[in-house]
Amino acid sequence: MTGNAENHWYPVAMLSGLTEARETLLLGRQITVGPGEDVAWAKSADGSPMPVVERFGHLWTCPGEPRKDLFSIPEADAPGRRLVDVGSVKVRCSPLRAVENFLDIAHFPFVHTDILGAEPHTEVERYEVEIQDDTDEVWAKKVKFHQPQAAKSATTGIMTEYMYRVPEPTCSVLYKTCPPRPGEWDIITLFVQPLTEEWCEVWPWMALYDDESTMSEMVSFQQMIFLQDRSILENQIPRKLPLDPGMEVPTQADMTSVAYRRWLKKIGFGYGAQLVAA
Amino acid sequence: MGWIAGGLCADVPPGTVVPICVDGVDLAVWCSQKGTFSAWGDRCPHRGMRLSHGFVRGETLSCIYHGWQYDEAGSCAYIPAHPALTPPKTICAKSYLCSAKDGVIWVSLTETTKEPPDIGNRKPVRSLPFDCSPGDLGRLLKTNLHPVIVVGGSSDLALAVQPVSDRTCMVHALAAEGHDPKAVSRQLEDMRRAFEEQAA
Numbered sequence: 001m002t003g004n005a006e007n008h009w010y011p012v013a014m015l016s017g018l019t020e021a022r023e024t025l026l027l028g029r030q031i032t033v034g035p036g037e038d039v040a041w042a043k044s045a046d047g048s049p050m051p052v053v054e055r056f057g058h059l060w061t062c063p064g065e066p067r068k069d070l071f072s073i074p075e076a077d078a079p080g081r082r083l084v085d086v087g088s089v090k091v092r093c094s095p096l097r098a099v100e101n102f103l104d105i106a107h108f109p110f111v112h113t114d115i116l117g118a119e120p121h122t123e124v125e126r127y128e129v130e131i132q133d134d135t136d137e138v139w140a141k142k143v144k145f146h147q148p149q150a151a152k153s154a155t156t157g158i159m160t161e162y163m164y165r166v167p168e169p170t171c172s173v174l175y176k177t178c179p180p181r182p183g184e185w186d187i188i189t190l191f192v193q194p195l196t197e198e199w200c201e202v203w204p205w206m207a208l209y210d211d212e213s214t215m216s217e218m219v220s221f222q223q224m225i226f227l228q229d230r231s232i233l234e235n236q237i238p239r240k241l242p243l244d245p246g247m248e249v250p251t252q253a254d255m256t257s258v259a260y261r262r263w264l265k266k267i268g269f270g271y272g273a274q275l276v277a278a
Numbered sequence: 279m280g281w282i283a284g285g286l287c288a289d290v291p292p293g294t295v296v297p298i299c300v301d302g303v304d305l306a307v308w309c310s311q312k313g314t315f316s317a318w319g320d321r322c323p324h325r326g327m328r329l330s331h332g333f334v335r336g337e338t339l340s341c342i343y344h345g346w347q348y349d350e351a352g353s354c355a356y357i358p359a360h361p362a363l364t365p366p367k368t369i370c371a372k373s374y375l376c377s378a379k380d381g382v383i384w385v386s387l388t389e390t391t392k393e394p395p396d397i398g399n400r401k402p403v404r405s406l407p408f409d410c411s412p413g414d415l416g417r418l419l420k421t422n423l424h425p426v427i428v429v430g431g432s433s434d435l436a437l438a439v440q441p442v443s444d445r446t447c448m449v450h451a452l453a454a455e456g457h458d459p460k461a462v463s464r465q466l467e468d469m470r471r472a473f474e475e476q477a478a
């Protein structure tokens with residue numbers, strides 16, 4: 001069962017890199033995307049046009065009937081933010097595994113050693129998680145973690161605070177303590193294009209307050225982080241995200257992941273998921 | 279199937295972990311600092327990460343993803359995200375029988391009360407992958423794949439065959455003491471070439 005996956009929005013191209021028509025995969029089906037005079041376009045394999053939205057530096061499409069408009073990130077429009085197209089990383093894993101890894105902080109000391117985390121600062125304190133019924137989004141708040149180098153602009157280790165938001169099954173938005181501007185949040189997103197159930201293209205995008213780093217420094221920093229994640233994501237068994245509670249063992253640190261899996265079940269999203277224990 | 283040679287002790291020194299595959303089952307084989315060998319299912323119960331990518335500290339194996347530590351029995355002993363928590367006994371890696379004997383790491387996917395096989399007066403030389411099915415290899419060696427097959431020759435060669443998939447085997451070669459390792463290696467490579475040609 002793959003559920004109603006066709007009625008959601010997905011990123012399919014980075015607008016700044018979309019200079020000519022090209023073929024790609026979405027939910028296992030071939031589609032074509034290309035630049036337009038005013039707005040970029042997307043077509044299914046039989047040539048019929050698909051709905052498109054240009055937002056957050058990317059082209060978005062929906063293979064079926066969108067259940068709602070593409071989400072917004074109002075904070076990203078604030079003046080002074082630098083919008084960063086990070087590029088893409090193709091990963092041999094379920095798109096849902098990629099999102100779950102993004103929501104996880106407990107792996108920082110081991111996978112992003114000395115950058116996003118370091119021993120002995122491994123403890124994950126209790127934080128708040130909810131599935132918001134009105135917006136139908138997963139939110140985690142008051143997530144705190146000790147980080148040696150929280151961002152390209154960071155110079156010393158700090159206690160970083162996070163908020164995570166899952167507005168679409170294969171998209172997550174992270175609001176994170178902004179070292180140069182106390183009181184504001186840096187925004188780092190993970191937009192995942194499901195090529196198939198076990199293969200995805202990850203398009204990270206950021207809206208940061210950072211007047212020091214060059215664009216290429218910010219891109220390189222984030223790409224380094226995602227390449228470290230890829231070595232994990234391509235070695236998880238099974239490749240699909242198990243939604244059966246008996247298959248994997250969560251702890252309190254995994255509350256966001258537990259809510260995410262529960263929400264996927266609730267909205268009937270099974271593409272890239274394994275519903276029963278193998 | 280009983281005991282199968284999963285590798286040579288010399289290739290898994292204390293403090294290391296390696297991935298092996300026995301008959302389609304992925305295993306993490308590791309050697310503790312004190313020299314105890316273990317063979318576990320290659321999957322952390324927490325998030326399914328391959329344990330063979332993990333790291334050995336003392337007498338424990340840690341998963342590389344979240345640092346969960348497992349003791350020699352395979353029970354989770356420490357979860358770094360919750361340093362004060364004593365992990366429930368129910369969290370454990372799947373462990374298989376594993377025994378190091380005469381320089382060979384023996385594993386068994388099924389319960390057995392037998393001892394690992396006797397390799398006679400021989401020493402492990404090297405392991406070599408063969409690009410043919412376990413069935414083909416048995417046919418070419420004119421025998422069932424017993425844990426150790428003596429093929430003789432000047433170096434008194436014995437082979438311990440590890441079926442990997444339906445297309446590949448790992449062959450662990452053991453030879454009498456005082457043999458020339460280079461000569462044994464050549465003999466094994468000649469055998470591989472001949473077998474792979476016949477199996478093709």
